[in-house]
Every structure is written in structure tokens, then in C-alpha cells.
Amino acid sequence: MAAEALTTIDDETLAKFRSAAEASRDLVSLGALAQYLSDIGQTEEAEERFKSALASVAAPPDTPWALRRAYAHYSGGLAVLCEAMGQVERAVTLYEHGLAAHPECPTCLGNYPLVLQAQQRPLDEIEEAYERALRVHPRLISVMLKYSLFLRHRRASVDRAEAILERALEFEPAHADVLATYAVFLHAVRSDDPRIEDLYARAAAADPRCVNTLSNFGLYYSEIARAHDKAKAKYDCALEIDPAHANTCYNYAVLLESTYDDVPAAVAMYERAIDAQPNHAYALYNLAVLMEEKIRDLHRAETLYRTAVAASPRDALANADLGRFLARRRIEAADANFDEAKHFLETALDVNYECATAHAALGEIALFLKEDVRAKACLRSALKADAKNNAATRLATKMRELEHLRLQRDNPLPR
Template identity: 30%
Template sequence: MLYEQQPAWLTTRPLQPTPVPTRSAISFLADADRLLLVQDYEGAMSAYREVARLEPDNPESYTAIADIQLMLRNFDASFAAAERAVQIAPEDPNALASLSRILDWRSEYELSIQRGLEALEYAPDNPKVLAVLGEAYSDVRNFPIAEKYLADAFEIDPNNVLVLRNLAYLQEMQGEYEEAIRLYDQAIAAAPNRFDLYLEKGRQYEVGLLDLEKADENYTKAVELYQSALTLDAQGYGVYNLGDPFRAVNILRKAKAADPEYGLARVHLGMAYYALRNYEDAVPELEAGVKLLGDEARIEHIYSLGLAYIYKEDPECDKAIPWLQRALEIEPESGPALDGLARCRSS
């Protein structure tokens, strides 16, 4: 008997899963660029983390994450990413510049300038390096050197957003608020979707020129571009300073919902409740905010917490006194703190 053997191509084969193409680092970088354009910063950082997974010896993804986290005011996360970038590539000027900048924002000025000068040795014509050095020297109030670095950076790349922003910051540090606004406008023209530039421009109006209406316009624009605890807090506290604590409470509640661990939003919400004489709601917000802020809590936050305990429907002087005493440690002649202690002692 003859048996005919089937050709191999007729033999039944087990079904195999359809192979999934492996994505490249370049495709994730394209994702990050696209997400940054629509202000999806978390999505962009996720894409950069995928790049880091695929290219563990490339510092660029960590440098990008460090810069985004700094823009979001997440200082610890920014420092960790910048430090990792420098560990991977100790001589990379952009990584060193990112580390220099976050050190500056953490008030570690000497170390910041050291890292910036190291970067300058490797890339003397790098506008990011020059701009970061200009910012650090502005913070230590060495304005002639700051101006020299920033002028060099501007000559190399006059449309660089960081260069323009730091030129504005130099003017702000010297009290030239109108010139700072002009330069912030140039930075915004180069990067119209950068919410942080509107926050900083708003600060010029609020703190420098005392134009609270203009400040509110810029904070509102920042929220339109990127709604977060950071932007909502700036808008809400600006409205509080405009004298509308009712509206401020509504905005600051949104800031708290966006990030309950954002100390400024909690303390500002407490201040708004305090202005409305809603001391019962002021106490937990002020207390949470002061604890989250730690050493960055301001004296008015601290004594307002103490006074809120006193002015509650059921006063709690035992809880008020430690906060009032803490305020007096900062400023021994603080009138509100002294008045609060006197009220407790007379009750």
C-alpha cells in the first residue's frame, strides 16, 4: 500500500499569536513631543521613562523629566531625575545644567554654580548652560556676571525660551518689573502654551506692580492652559488678594482636590475660610497646610491657625497656644500672636 505524504505547507500548524512590533525609542520620543504640545506632562514623562528603559545609558530622557518636574514645581522628583542623568553621563552639559538649575531652585547656590561651571567647561556655547548660570548668579545677586552669561546665551539663541525667561527673571530680581514683563511676553511668544510663564508674569503684576487685576488675568490664563493644584492655587490666592474670599474658596477647593498634599493650596484655602470667619473649616486646612509646608510656612499662616482655634465656636486655647508660640519664635513682636496669647490667658 502506498501512502502519500502531505507537503509540509499543508500540515496543520498550531495557531501562533500575531507578533507585536517592538516600539523604538524614537517613537516614544515622538509621543513625548506630541504630548508636551497638548500640556499632557504626565503622559510625556511616561514616554520619556520608556525611552530610558530602552536606552538606559542615554541621559536625555532623565534630563527632560528633570526639566518638566521643575516646571511643575516637583523639586524632589526633578532633583532625582537630574542626578540620575549626571550619574549616567557625568560630562553631559545638558544633564549638568539641569542638575545645576534644580540645585539653584533648592537654594543650594554654591553647588548649583559649581555644576553649571562644570557644564560650561564641556560646552561653552550651550545656551541652556549659559542661561542656567545666569539664573543662579541672579539668585546670589551678582547681576553683572548674570547679565554677561545671559547676554552670551541670547546672542547664540535669541528665541530660546529658557534664555528669555531667565533674562526676565534677572530684571525681576533687580526690581525692573515692567522690563521683566516685556521679556516674559517674549518668552510666551516663543512658547505660548507654557503655563508657568503666565504664572511668573502674573507674579510681576501681583508682587512688583501691585496690579491685582492683571495678575488675575495671567493666573486665569495659566489655569486655562494647565489645570493643576499649582495653577489653581495661584489663581485662587490671587482672587483672595482681590478681596473675594467666596470665589477664592471655590477655586482653592479645586486646587485641594487636584492635590491634597499641595501645602500652599491647603493653607490658602484655610486663609480664605478665615477671612469668611468660618473658623471651623479654617482650622483643618491651615493645620494641614502648615504641616505640609514645614519650614516654608509663613508667620501669618502660623498665627492665623492659632487664632482660628481661639475664634472657633468652641475655643481651644490648648491647641492655639503652641502655634502662637511658634509664630513668636519667628517674630517675637508679632502683634496677632501676642494678642491671641493674651486672649487665651484672660479667658
């Protein structure tokens, strides 16, 4: 029984299905029950049913071909479950057992490259797994889309990634996932491509309730097309379907703040994103900046900055702005204890030495400590990283003002 046929069964039907599977104790019945339980999130029972299903037949190659095929499929099903539970090594073993039983199993072939990626296996090994899957099943769309992401992000091969997407689109010109993935790809790597809007529109038409597509379409209108009212309309549609979609809330908040200067609405939308996803580092960080610069709620700003760093400890800008914020509070209090601020600023530079905000904040600390040579070096580094950075510009202005005061002090006008 296919998983799709089981998704709407009621408790009574499930109980009958469970009883029938227990009575038969055969691979297909137990495996189908396990797959359904996995699909509805009953992980513990699903795992036990998968194990019982696989144990119900002789180990391949002694199993008849039809059962080998089912054995491979349900090995793949248990492997997917193991991946979700963080048991990557076990998942690898299950996929390999499945492929040994039935080398053409689409479930195992399609998912095996992803588990190799999770293990950080050599790129050539991962790529061979993708190529093997597509040699056996050339039109396996889900594998093609995953392969294109691998080629783009892990191989840094934009042209090869696009070629895979072109092939997928040729096979399935109305497939919502293909259209949406290609639109996102072009949006990211070639934002002036005239096909992007059409691809998003076709993807949304193919699956009108796909929130990710609507959200990304809104981001395209906001960032690239600069059609802000259209962006709002797409975000509204997405949130009507899923009011707690964190990325949509975040992107909408950015639009409300940066384009419409609607601070209360932006705050509410950032908070909505954080409620939906408490560790949403970007929403935490942006709301912290807004609290500091526009609302002047410094206590809440500090809390948000700290939470953003906790959510994304290796984010350079989050560390830099927390360090900058703490340094400024110390300077305003005439407190020379900058140890904590320096820790976050140095972490930012360790992640990204070109972080202008971190260089500039270290320059402000040096200036306060009257370490002028150090302050000038920090300013040079900040301006080299980003000549338009606000923190760098502020430091340069402060240094000019101090230099002007020194000149006045050392060269007073004659009476």
C-alpha cells in the first residue's frame, strides 16, 4: 500500500491495518505500515515495524527478486528515519544493504548521495552516487534538484548546476519544484535574468499553496524587481496560508522597515518570525539593530544581540555588532573593561577578517584608551574592508573631531 493512500486513514482503519500487518508478519505489510507510521511522525513504532519487516525475510541474495525489491525500498525507508534521528552511520549501512539487494532501488539511490554529504565524504564519491542514481533513473526529478544544489554549493560549478536544471525543466516543464528551484537558482546567481519572474509565476500557478515559492517570489519583487507592492502581496498570500512561516515574516519585516519605514509593523513581523522560530538569527539580529537605533530600547537590544550570537555563534556580523554595542556601552560609562566586547569583535574577525564593523569597534576602543596608533590602524582596516561602513564612518568622524580639538588646544588663537 502506497504511503499516499494511507495519509487520510482514521484511527479505526489504522488499527485494522496494524492488526492485519501483525497477523501476516510479511515484509510488504509490515513495511507499508512502518512507512505510514514514519510519514505521520510515529517514529518509535515505525522503527520497530521497519526492523520487523526487514527481519521477516531471508537476507539477500537468497530472497526472491520481488521481495528483494521490497526489502531495498523499506531499507531505504528505515534509513530515512535514521537520518531524521541523527543516526547517519546506520542510515549509510541501510542504504548500502538496500542497494546490494536491489541495485536499482530509487529510494536508496536517490537518498544515498545526501547521507554521504552528511558524512562529509569526498566530493568525488558523492558525485558518483548522484551520477549512478541518474544513470539508472534519468528522469528522477528529486535527485536532479538535489544534484544541482550539490554542484552549485559544493562543487562551485554554476554552469553544471544550471545544465541539470535545464534537463529537469525539459523533462517536467510544469513541475512546481523544478520551476521554483530554477527561479531561486537564477535569483541567486544571475539576478538580472529575464526568466526569473516567469519561472516564479509558473511555479506558483503549479502549486498555489507552496509558501516557500510565494515567499521567494516576494523576495524577488522586493530585492531585484523593486516592485514593493507586489512583494507585499506575495508575502500576504504566503502568510495567509502559513501565518507562522518564519522566513516570510522575516523578509516581510525587512521590507516594512527598509522600504516603508513602518517601524511598529516591522517590529511585529520580526517578533512573529522569532515566535515561529526562536533561533532565527537574522530576525533576532535585525530586531536588535532596530531596537538600538530607532526605538532606543538598549536593554532589549542587548538581549537580542546576545540571543542572535547564541543562535549563530559563527556569524561575523552578529558577533561584531554585539561587540560594538558592548564597547559603546562601556565607553559611555567611562568603563575601560572591554574584555567581553573584544572577545566578540575578535571572534567576528576570526570568522571574517574583512568585517569592517569589528575593525571599527576595536578602533573606538583604542581611541578611548588613547592608543592613537592602534586606532588609526583599525580605521585603515575598516575602510579597506568597506569604505561605506557606518561604524567606520563614525570612527573616522570621531577621529577628525579629536584631531581638530587637539590642534585647537596646542595652537590657541592669539588674544
